[in-house]
Amino acid sequence: xxxxxxxxxxxxxxxxxVAAMFDRIGTGRGAVLIxxxxxxxxxxxxxxxxxxxxxRLNRLLAPxxxxxxxxxxxxxxxxxxxxxxxxxxxxxxxxxxxxxxTVVVVFLHGWSPNAPLPLIxxxxxxxxxxxxxxxxxxxxxxxxxxxxxxxVVEVVEAQREIWNVIRQPLGLPLFMALGLAITLRxxxxxxxxxxxxxxxxxxxxxxxxxxxxxxxxxxxxxFSAMAATAFLGGHLGPVLPGPVWLxxxxxxxxxxxxxxxxxxxxxxPARMLTFLWVVLLPLSFASLALVGVEVxx
Amino acid sequence: MTDALFLxxxxxxxxxxxxxxxxxSMVRASFQLMVSFIxxxxxxxxxxxxxxxxxxxxxxxxxxxxxxxxMVMFMMNPAxxxxxxxxxxxxxxxxxxxxxxxxxxxxxxxxxxPVQRVPEGADVVRDLGHELLGPSMLIFETAGVTLLATMIGxxxxxxxxxxxxxxxxxxxPPGLTPGGEPAGRKPDESAGHHHHHGGH
Numbered sequence: 479x480x481x482x483x484x485x486x487x488x489x490x491x492x493x494x495x496v497a498a499m500f501d502r503i504g505t506g507r508g509a510v511l512i513x514x515x516x517x518x519x520x521x522x523x524x525x526x527x528x529x530x531x532x533x534r535l536n537r538l539l540a541p542x543x544x545x546x547x548x549x550x551x552x553x554x555x556x557x558x559x560x561x562x563x564x565x566x567x568x569x570x571x572x573x574x575x576x577x578x579x580t581v582v583v584v585f586l587h588g589w590s591p592n593a594p595l596p597l598i599x600x601x602x603x604x605x606x607x608x609x610x611x612x613x614x615x616x617x618x619x620x621x622x623x624x625x626x627x628x629x630v631v632e633v634v635e636a637q638r639e640i641w642n643v644i645r646q647p648l649g650l651p652l653f654m655a656l657g658l659a660i661t662l663r664x665x666x667x668x669x670x671x672x673x674x675x676x677x678x679x680x681x682x683x684x685x686x687x688x689x690x691x692x693x694x695x696x697x698x699x700x701f702s703a704m705a706a707t708a709f710l711g712g713h714l715g716p717v718l719p720g721p722v723w724l725x726x727x728x729x730x731x732x733x734x735x736x737x738x739x740x741x742x743x744x745x746x747p748a749r750m751l752t753f754l755w756v757v758l759l760p761l762s763f764a765s766l767a768l769v770g771v772e773v774x775x
Numbered sequence: 776m777t778d779a780l781f782l783x784x785x786x787x788x789x790x791x792x793x794x795x796x797x798x799x800s801m802v803r804a805s806f807q808l809m810v811s812f813i814x815x816x817x818x819x820x821x822x823x824x825x826x827x828x829x830x831x832x833x834x835x836x837x838x839x840x841x842x843x844x845x846m847v848m849f850m851m852n853p854a855x856x857x858x859x860x861x862x863x864x865x866x867x868x869x870x871x872x873x874x875x876x877x878x879x880x881x882x883x884x885x886x887x888x889p890v891q892r893v894p895e896g897a898d899v900v901r902d903l904g905h906e907l908l909g910p911s912m913l914i915f916e917t918a919g920v921t922l923l924a925t926m927i928g929x930x931x932x933x934x935x936x937x938x939x940x941x942x943x944x945x946x947x948p949p950g951l952t953p954g955g956e957p958a959g960r961k962p963d964e965s966a967g968h969h970h971h972h973g974g975h
Contacts, residue, residue: 533803567900571829578836582806585840589802604844608837628826628900 483563485721486552490696496729497695500736521688529681533590540587541686544693547583551576552700554630555707558720562631569630570618573704577614580660580697581607584669587690588678599677602747603669607659609754610666614656616762617649620769621708634712643709645772648765650709655758657701657735661694664739668747702731781821788814799858801846809839823893826900849933 498514507513554569556562566572581604588600622628624645625636633642643650659666670677679690706712706727713720745753791810798804812835819828862868893899907915935941939948947957 566825566829568825568829571826571833575829575833575836578833578840582809582836582840585843586806601844604840608840611837 479563479565482557482561483553485557485561486549486563489725490549490552490699493699493728493732494692494695497698497732497736498691500733501695518688518692521683521691522685524684526684526686527681529591529593532592533586535590536586537590538686540583540590541689541693543583544580544587545689545696547576547580548693548696548700551697552703555700555703555724556631556634556712557724558713561720565631566629568628570622570628570633570708573630574611574615574618576700577611577656577660581611584662584678588669591681593681595674595676595680596678599669599671599674599680603662603678606666606668606747606750606754609751609759610656610659613754613759613762614653616759616766617652617656618708620646620649620762620766623766623769623773630707630712634707634714637711638714641709641711646709646765646769648761648768650705652758652762652765653705653709654735654738657698657705657731658739661698661701661735663698663735665742665744665750667739667744668750671744698732698735699728702728702735705731777821781818784814784818784821787811788818796862798861801859801861802843804861805839805843805846809835812839823897823899824903826903845930 495514499510502508502510502513509516550564551573553563554566554572564572584607585600585604588596588598588603621633621642624642625632627633627636655666658664662670668677670679674680676682679687682690703724706724710727710731711723712727713724715723718726744750788811791807791814794807795804795811798807813832816828816831816835819831822828935943939946948959950956951958
């Protein structure tokens with residue numbers, strides 16, 4: 479348990495670096511390999527900005543909470559048979575709680591500076607983030623059904639014969655929508671969009687902004703590891719050892735998420751809201767119903 | 776260790792519950808309440824009820840977020856950062872508070888609470904599932920549907936009086952010039968994209 483937690487803590491910074499590299503490939507934003515480090519170092523040397531009458535406590539803590547939620551979410555992912563940082567019987571529910579609290583933290587990040595653009599980003603994000611989180615829960619219940627357990631370890635074990643991505647093909651694409659939402663990315667980036675000059679981060683600079691970007695990339699790592707575990711069999715795989723399989727699958731899903739964020743266009747918030755409630759949410763019900771029929775004895 | 780955690784968490788729950796009524800903004804009040812419930816959820820985890828505890832945290836994060844959103848939406852304080860008094864009906868609430876506190880204290884002190892420990896390795900989550908979808912199913916489904924109907928009713932009732940008059944009468948903002956076209960966003964026309972001609 480302690481070994482697994484230490485492994486996660488050591489593996490996270492390099493994976494965050496890789497996530498930042500994925501984000502730079504093909505965007506023409508400077509060197510891919512050392513660009514993220516240069517950018518981070520430059521941000522650390524800049525001063526934080528001040529706004530008028532902010533909520534100081536929440537403004538200070540929001541990036542830290544975001545990172546903490548990514549870490550707690552990551553902690554339920556089993557790295558190998560019997561190696562998991564938080565071995566609880568309700569791991570999927572804990573992951574769900576991290577999703578829900580992420581929406582709260584992003585809202586607080588935009589609300590606390592007491593400035594118009596961050597606040598608009600925060601409100602838009604809540605409207606889109608809540609239904610996105612809701613549909614992910616139905617999809618995750620679908621992943622839990624064949625295992626007959628809410629424990630992530632059992633969910634992996636139940637995929638020994640066949641991965642969930644084949645048994646329930648709608649699950650992974652729908653879960654990816656949640657991934658884009660909680661990592662503030664592409665079609666679901668209503669929080670930190672460029673048209674709001676950075677949205678919830680519009681008033682941020684210096685170390686606070688550096689930590690926010692770090693946490694956002696850490697959330698991408700956590701989400702990809704969770705998606706790999708729930709739908710791609712996690713650490714299961716032939717020849718190579720378990721953690722290597724998990725790492726490979728996580729990297730593939732990180733790349734897929736970044737690509738999906740670039741590929742899909744962003745809709746106006748009102749249309750996206752309709753799309754989420756009228757198309758994606760019923761699709762997740764349908765997916766869950768199909769899984770239910772499938773596992774009936 | 777467990778006792779120390781229990782004391783810390785219950786202190787946090789009571790302190791943040793008290794802060795709900797002392798802070799000056801609806802967003803702060805909502806999230807103080809969320810912190811209070813998170814502490815209660817963690818106490819449930821300590822009590823060997825991992826599903827109920829973590830599900831409480833999950834539900835309260837969503838509920839308090841929705842509550843903050845709706846309160847700011849329906850009230851006059853746009854961002855929830857401007858200071859405002861969060862309490863009203865002082866005498867009634869003091870009386871209600873005293874009655875509720877003494878009632879709950881009496882219930883705790885006078886009732887015969889079970890003391891048996893949860894056996895090591897008991898399948899608590901599975902037992903809870905069988906209970907919820909077995910003998911208690913009617914109660915939970917009735918409560919759920921009642922709550923949903925209440926929420927929809929509350930929104931319908933409170934949304935009726937729009938900012939510029941009753942919502943079923945159009946609730947149109949005044950024009951930018953006297954007698955001019957209503958200001959603000961025009962609702963989408965269902966048929967075609969021809970020009971908008973004033974009111975409905």
